[in-house]
Amino acid sequence: MINKQWxxxxxxxxxxxxxxxxxxxxxxxxxxxxxxxxxxxxKLRVIDKISDLHEINPFQxxxxxxxxxxxxxxxxxxPDGRYGIxxxxxxxxxLNEVEKRLKIDTNRxxxxxxxxxxxxxxxDFQWRSDRKDSEDGMTKEALQFAPQGGIAAYRFxxxxxxxxxxxxxxxxxxxxxxxxxxxxxxxxxxxxxLFGWVNISDGPAETSLxxxxxxxxxxxxxxxxxxxxxxxxxxxxxxxxxxxxLLDQFEDCGNCxxxxxxxxxxxxxxxxxxxxxxxxxxxxxxxxxxxxxxxxCEQNCPRHxxxxxxxxxxxxxxxxxxxx
Ligand code: SF4
Ligand code: SF4
Ligand code: SF4
Numbered sequence: 001m002i003n004k005q006w007x008x009x010x011x012x013x014x015x016x017x018x019x020x021x022x023x024x025x026x027x028x029x030x031x032x033x034x035x036x037x038x039x040x041x042x043k044l045r046v047i048d049k050i051s052d053l054h055e056i057n058p059f060q061x062x063x064x065x066x067x068x069x070x071x072x073x074x075x076x077x078x079p080d081g082r083y084g085i086x087x088x089x090x091x092x093x094x095l096n097e098v099e100k101r102l103k104i105d106t107n108r109x110x111x112x113x114x115x116x117x118x119x120x121x122x123x124d125f126q127w128r129s130d131r132k133d134s135e136d137g138m139t140k141e142a143l144q145f146a147p148q149g150g151i152a153a154y155r156f157x158x159x160x161x162x163x164x165x166x167x168x169x170x171x172x173x174x175x176x177x178x179x180x181x182x183x184x185x186x187x188x189x190x191x192x193x194l195f196g197w198v199n200i201s202d203g204p205a206e207t208s209l210x211x212x213x214x215x216x217x218x219x220x221x222x223x224x225x226x227x228x229x230x231x232x233x234x235x236x237x238x239x240x241x242x243x244x245x246l247l248d249q250f251e252d253c254g255n256c257x258x259x260x261x262x263x264x265x266x267x268x269x270x271x272x273x274x275x276x277x278x279x280x281x282x283x284x285x286x287x288x289x290x291x292x293x294x295x296x297c298e299q300n301c302p303r304h305x306x307x308x309x310x311x312x313x314x315x316x317x318x319x320x321x322x323x324x
Contacts, residue, residue: 005176005187005210006201014143014182015057018175021188021200022053022112025084025173028195029110032081035074037067042261044070046078058086059177060135061142061150063119063157066294068094069267072104084110089165094264094292096170101268101290110194113171115178116163117142117149118156121299146177149220159295159308162228167217179216180209187213231309239310243284246314249305250279259297259307265290288315289322 010017022034027050036056038045044067047053068091075083087095092113099106120128120138129135145151153161160166168174173190180187187205190197232239240246260266271283291311298307 005189005205006197007203007205008186008188009202010182010184010186012183014177014186015059015139016054017186018058019054019056021175022056022084023050024200025110025112025195026050026053028200029082029084031084031110032078033083035067035071035083035085035109037063037065039064042070044074046074046083056086057139058114058175059117059139059142061117061119061138061156062122062125062135063088063294063296063299064122065262066091066094066264066292066296068092068098068292069264071095071098071106071109072102072268075104075106075108082108082110084112086112086114087171088116088294089113089168089170090116090159090163090292090294091264092168092170093165094294097265097290097292098268101265110173111171112173112175113168114175115146115168116160116166117146117177118153118160118163118166120155121157124155143177143182146182147179147216149178149216153223157295157308158231158298158306159293162224162231162308162312163293164221164224164228165293166220166224167213176213178220179213185209228309228312231306232313235306235309239306239313241313242317243281243288243314246310247279247281247284251277253303256302258300258302259305260287262296262300263287264292264294264296285318289318291315 008017008021033046033048034053035044035046042065092111125138129138141151167178168176172194173188176187187209188201240249260270265287271279271287273279288311293312295308297311298305301307
């Protein structure tokens with residue numbers, strides 16, 4: 001059961017506050033380590049020294065990969081003890097699907113989900129961070145605009161522009177920054193029985209702050225839904241709108257499969273091919289129904305296919321056609 005929201009007073013340093021909070025969580029739960037993405041494609045990083053937590057930056061507006069697909073291997077490689085795992089909301093959604101698909105036991109994981117301030121395409125991120133002198137400058141800018149829900153959202157990856165669930169809510173621990181004056185405070189909530197929240201926080205959050213975040217999230221979700229509908233409307237004539245047409249499109253892609261290699265869902269089971277080389281329809285349907293909307297497929301497509309909107313659209317059609 002998730003309890004109420006608590007304050008973390010930031011005193012002008014939201015990133016440092018989160019790092020100190022993670023250290024307190026580590027000690028309170030007795031974690032063996034913390035799992036997070038590395039900056040290299042398809043690699044996880046496991047921090048096993050509490051002193052290294054100061055290097056963590058969950059607010060960087062860059063997503064290289066969705067780490068959910070690599071979690072089964074990391075758990076197998078670390079068979080004992082409890083591990084924290086830092087996730088964006090779309091990574092937590094993917095992890096839930098991975099867990100169901102592989103029936104893995106994630107009880108040893110403490111999921112720490114962070115409100116997502118949106119992410120730029122990697123080349124745009126690089127260009128912007130060069131102009132702002134550093135990647136830290138990008139994080140500072142993202143946090144500065146957290147009360148408004150992010151900056152330059154029209155430059156974000158397509159998946160982020162259409163993301164209807166950027167708020168952290170289903171982690172064992174959730175860190176909230178959207179709509180919040182983060183230079184003063186960050187909100188945190190989580191499972192009641194994890195540890196004493198009173199001891200690890202700066203007291204209960206004000207209702208007005210909690211409401212502010214809810215209002216901003218509702219606005220963001222509405223805006224992102226409108227973007228999704230607008231993009232869909234503009235491309236409806238040319239997009240494959242069902243799995244058969246998508247399979248036709250994959251015929252043109254040859255042996256690429258980069259979208260599947262980057263997808264956490266496919267990393268549990270990639271669609272198989274029939275003897276004629278065409279992907280199996282049921283496998284593709286199973287994949288897309290579990291899609292977490294992270295957009296890593298689109299980010300890795302060498303043909304720049306608008307896969308985020310294609311998969312969102314087909315997923316919606318599939319869900320509507322499933323028996324209730
Ligand atoms: S898809 Fe949503 S949760 Fe994922 S990076 Fe983009 S805004 Fe964040
Ligand atoms: S299909 Fe694309 S958007 Fe969906 S989970 Fe896989 S990589 Fe993410
Ligand atoms: S990554 Fe792009 S080109 Fe490659 S298989 Fe997927 S859709 Fe086709």
